[in-house]
Amino acid sequence: MADNAHSQTSSANVQTTGHVWDGDLQEYNNPLPLWWIYGLYVTMLFALVYWFVYPSWPIGKSFLPGTGEVVYVNAQGQEESWHWNTRAKLLKEMQEGAAAQKPYYDKLMGMSYEAIAKDPELSSFVLSAGKAVFSENCAACHQSGGGGKLGFFPNLTDDDWMYGGSFEKIHQTISQGRRGYMPGFAEALDKEQIESLASYVLSLSGNKVDANKAAKGDQLFHSHTAACFYCHGDDGKGRQDIGSANLTDKVWLWADVPSATDDVSKLAAVKNVISAGLAKGVMPAWDGRIKPEQMKLLTVYVHELGGGK
């Protein structure tokens, strides 16, 4: 160490602590710069203040709650008060948001559906707030935007309303729910009959099919053997009071005809539905799950999605 040139030259200039070991081993005294030390003290002071201003130390079963307070009026109109915490701040913010929407909802409840749809300001509110309520409650099945999923959930943006597209009918659908059902015909009919029926059903919406089979299917459709006309009607246009599908339009709900590329797979898709039947067209009732004003908002929103009827 002693012949290290650096230590020899600089040791003369640097103060030592005065401790000496082994005769010549010394310790430099290089204290921290003063600004640094004071910076540390300031941060310590800051921490001390912070402990008392914000919730910090646990004390027994309690804790230091801090000096802040979050006060808000909850949905029941009671004033709630919390020590400062982020959860209460969120609750307060949510409550403020709801309070800001309240005048619109109040207006909504006092107006007829038709009047709401004609009011530009309320329509804008329906479009934005309705989208939020729809996304929270409906989009899980009907998809965000209401596009639905062929074979599972109805598309709400087209002009085909299973149970009717008036404001009142939509409100009924939402509040009471729907249960779509069609029996399977695999046991009642043989394969040839099912194929004939499928051909006829496809022909109703203008698809190219074997004319002979379609003619046979026509007979079966209107016979008491298959008895399709009971529900789908003589003309195959369905009945909105029981939610049976209109077979003459281009909108498909269960059989995935639109994405079928050739006639055989189109036929297969329809045959599948006829033989297996359907019991999955279930929509839950929303009465009691959402507030009346939200239901009214949704009714107008869904009505506008499909252009209404």
Place this chain on the structure above:
Amino acid sequence: MAESNIRYALFVERPIKTPACRGFSLRETVVENKELYFKRPPVVPRSIQGTFRRFKTAVLWLGFAVYFLLPWMPWERLDAPTQAVMFDIPGRRYFVFDLTVYPQDVFWLSLLLFIAAVFLFFMTALFGRAFCGYFCFQTLWTDAFVFLERLIQGERPARLRLLREPWSSKEKLLRIGGTRVVWGVLSFWTALTFVLYFGYAPDLVVAFFTGKMAAAGYITTVVLTVATYLAAGVLREHVCTFICPYGRFQSAMYDPETLTVHYDRKRGEGSVGRQPARAGLRTKEERQIHGYGECVDCELCVQVCPVGIDIRNGLQYTCISCGLCVDACNVIMDKMGWDRGLVRYDSEVNLDKLVPAPVKIHWKSLKVIGYGVALVLMIAYLVFDVSNRPEFEHSIQQIRQPLFVMLSDGSVRNRYQIRLTNISGKEERFTIGARGLPVGALDFGNFENVYVKNGKSVIVQVSVKLDPSRAQRISEFEFVIKSAHGHEVVDQARFFTRH
């Protein structure tokens, strides 16, 4: 050991008396100096009369009048605060006289900043750091502070004497303390005035003193009070020398032709140097015989300098080109009965000539003309854009969830959300139409006429329905939105039949 005590310092402490040293003094000069940092003596500028001082004072009064009075200027408005200039942050609208600026007009702000920058370059190419010396708010507030200082403490010698006295002196306590109190008041009013631009001024002042102002208002006031006091009262020229970047990049824009404050070294130093006007050296002729120049070394130019430099050392990076030394020297030259302009606005090329020509502005350079043209174009565009702003803002968004819908008769429907924001100043009726679509394809729902209140937005949902054969052919069309006043916008839209 002795070698290491010689440091390279970036500032010239001793003038180097060679005639060739004109130019930037930001050069390395070996100065024997024990520390890199040394305490700089406070600058105590003497007051002076003259052309540039009058101009500076005029700019100061004008600038202060605009800044301090503008928030109090009333302005007739029907449905908004009656304040001429007000930045309504919560309402997201900015009132500038008859113009209401919305956040979407941010391009105007960026264009305005571009114009300001190019204007700065333009002026710098012509007159050097003219902005720094006359218009910069650091200069204005420092000037105001120095004015107050002189008002209370007296002229430079009195102030220097007060500085030297101990704080136990009652006079020092009263005068310097008083100055600081007055500075504090001016700083506070400066800060509060800034806040007043963001609300209705009369209400805000009352709110401030009754403790009802928002925390942001108090914080801004305190921060700006402290900042103003420090910048104009304590830091002063250090802001220009060590903090402000503008001075530095303005220096980079200098040409040899740029007009700046210069000391005419040849005229001032003669062949031997400068010399006080002692007996026998009082006339030009007497001085010429001895080889002395016209500078009588009175140092008045140094005493009036607000940044504490000696202009006779040549162009320096600390010089803010305020022209006060020109005024100072002219006073002396007048007294001596000699020509003015020993210190004057001039260019390096002209000073390098054997006989300097009369001062003129060199604007015939590509740089200056280029800046000028850019400036004119940008200002013209800004004025055009502001005066031709539409009465409404619009945006058309295709609904993409789902992108298109197959309807029961096989036709295809696309939906669009149109947002209309009315900024015309009154309630307005809008109609929406389309070009390039067959009759009956466009469906507005209930909103053939859309009424929008001033400053409000409305979202309208429209749908376009095309039968299968047309849907395959038409992929683009145009929306036409008309206001009742006949203002019309056309916007492209697309029609989708597949993903």
